[in-house]
Amino acid sequence: MPIFRYHCPQCNADFELLLARFDSAAECPECGSAELEKLPSLIGAISANKTSCAMQNQCPSAGHCCSGSCGCGKH
Numbered sequence: 001m002p003i004f005r006y007h008c009p010q011c012n013a014d015f016e017l018l019l020a021r022f023d024s025a026a027e028c029p030e031c032g033s034a035e036l037e038k039l040p041s042l043i044g045a046i047s048a049n050k051t052s053c054a055m056q057n058q059c060p061s062a063g064h065c066c067s068g069s070c071g072c073g074k075h
Contacts, residue, residue, distance in 0.1 A: 002018075002019060002022065003018050003019075003041070004016065004019055004041070005041055006028070006036040007037045007039055008028035008031060008035070008037075009037060010031050010035060011028060011030045011033070013028055013031070014039070015028070015029055017029075
C-alpha cells in the first residue's frame with residue numbers, strides 16, 4: 001500500500017495518506033475536500049561522494065566500523 005503526499009488548496013493543509021491503490025479516492029483529513037493536489041514523494045538517497053559525510057562530520061558509524069560503505073573516506 002503506497003503512501004502519497006497531498007496538498008489541500010481549500011484549507012492549505014499538507015499531509016500523507018496510505019492508500020490501497022494509486023487511483024484510490026482521497027480526501028483532506030482537515031476539511032474533507034476531495035480537491036487535492038498530489039505532491040512529489042520524498043525519498044532518501046545514499047551519496048557516493050567520498051567527502052559528503054566526512055567533511056560534515058556526519059559519518060553514521062563515526063568513521064570506523066562501516067568498512068567504507070558510507071562513502072565517508074575515513075577508513
